[in-house]
Amino acid sequence: MQTDVTLDRWEQEALDHVWVHASHWVELAERRGLRVFVEGKGCILIDSHGDRYLDGLSGLWVVNVGHGRTEIAEAMAKQAARLAYVSAGAFTTTPAVELAEVLARITPGDLSRVFFCSGGSEAVESAVKIVKQAQALRGFPRRYKIIARRGSYHGATFGAMSVAGLRREQEPHFGPFMYGVTHIPSPNRYRNDFGLEGEEGDLMCARFLEQEIEFQGPETVAAFIGEPVSTSNGNHVPSPRYWQMVREICDRHGVLLIMDEVINGFGRTGRMFAAEHFGVVPDIMTVAKGLSSGYAPIAAAIVRPGVFEPFQPEGRRLGHLLTFGGQAVACAAALKNVEIMQREGLPQRAAEMGGYLLEGLRTLMDHPTVGDVRGIGLMCGIELVKDKGTKERWERDGEFLAYLGEKIMERRLIVRAWQVLHVAPPLVVTKEEIDRIASILDECLTLAERKFGLSG
Structure with missing residues (x-):
């Protein structure tokens, strides 16, 4: 197998033997889309290279009490x-x-x-x-x-x-x-x-x-x-x-x-x-x-x-x-x-921090590609559109969403960058971590909009 990235032992063996769920194998191999994680604490995950990621999706809406309990x-x-x-x-x-x-x-x-x-x-x-x-x-x-x-x-x-x-x-x-x-x-x-x-x-x-x-x-x-x-x-x-x-x-x-x-x-x-x-x-x-x-x-x-x-x-x-x-x-x-x-009191904390998260994500409404921001508790969605007036969707497997997702991952943030970008961090998330989520998304949306001629 030829790739354009350097893989460590765990990533290579994973690509050779693990059938990763619901993923395109070629993309995992060629873009280093497959990370092998070895440790977690709170909202932070550490991969086999020692890189630290902010888990903005609680795994898959799963790790409500946080990692490393x-x-x-x-x-x-x-x-x-x-x-x-x-x-x-x-x-x-x-x-x-x-x-x-x-x-x-x-x-x-x-x-x-x-x-x-x-x-x-x-x-x-x-x-x-x-x-x-x-x-x-x-x-x-x-x-x-x-x-x-x-x-x-x-x-x-x-x-x-x-x-x-x-x-x-x-x-x-x-x-x-x-x-x-x-x-x-x-x-x-x-x-x-x-x-x-x-x-x-x-x-x-x-x-x-x-x-x-x-x-x-x-x-x-x-x-x-x-x-x-x-x-x-x-x-x-x-x-x-x-x-x-x-x-x-x-x-x-x-x-x-x-x-x-x-x-x-x-x-x-x-x-x-x-x-x-x-x-x-x-x-x-x-x-x-x-x-x-x-x-x-x-x-x-x-x-x-x-x-x-x-x-x-x-x-x-x-x-x-x-x-x-x-x-x-x-x-x-x-x-x-x-x-x-x-x-x-994590449900009550989710209500409080969820309000703060929603407020932070709503600042992204100034972006030409953000049609709507909504949610409840620590479960929010950002609807991404080609045009706010027509509400035309981006193609789910198209270049815009792929590029946006790649830029977000490069900044060590894990979310789901689909037609609706999902944000759902563990219920132990801090305000500082929420600020980081909003800042990274703001930066990456700007990069994607510039690349596809939508910043203007």
Whole structure:
């Protein structure tokens, strides 16, 4: 393999043997796009060359409590030495029981029964299977359809991909997808599908849900799924009335409501769970990422008593098992992670620092390529456009975004420089680190605009 960069041993072996997820191999090899990280502390990562990076994306909206928490490592080691694994199909462990109790206590409303998984995709996959079987056991075998939202992302396993609203990108490679899934508009105050402004556009999206349920036939619809704040759609924060209407519509038609908090959950939005901003309790909540802050692979689908009740009679069971669901060491990591969040008040800190981050990022609105800046808590998005008047998007794999991303990485800042540039640092981020994020983005946007003749 020939490259135009100098690779150390770790980078070379990684390129030779590691199949890096969702990445272009040639770009990783030729542009030194692949970094091998060896250490982290707080919001800082150190690579195999000793270079220090500011993690402005918490890994992938994951490391909420920050890198290098020895408390979590010690809790995991202690549990591993005592007991690491028993079969999830017939047994459980004390850390799993304790974590389930904690989740039942801190999640909204009467969410109280926990089905453990290994990652967010598995949690969504599990939720889809739960709602289908629950509806059948309730006496509604024809309720198999799932309604989701356009542009949404819910995971990479087959069922999760099927409910995601990214068919144009994914179906050519992986289709046909699961039968019985339809997609409706999602709240978006920058590009509203109905040409409406403010809350009215959000509420029209809710009304569209009811129209879709009636069009499909309420007797055929099992569930509606959505993120409280849709990250993949660009961090659009809907009106609380939107989710309240969605809850009312689902109840009116016997449709179960799944809220996907895989990214939103565990303090990211300034509350422990994003659903709390909207005063709504879903029938199922999926969680992952911030559940352990990335210290161990763990996730869950958490359900209300009414969802679990059909599975309780003798002879009934959920026909679904995951080998590592509720693995003891992962549960120990999650328990210590949640303890740290509560002890240090990290959700409240995310609300405070998120306001400071949003204020700093809004100074970028003077750039000709910044169409909108929005967010909630420490989860912000910068919408990049070719023209503010037309709101024309940049090509996702085009030269402008590639150049911008390259310049940002050269300055040792990790964000996601797509059509919406995502910024979501760990909840322990400081004001000085936020200032650095805003300064680097300002500098790199200026460089990109000059290169492509847009500075004028």
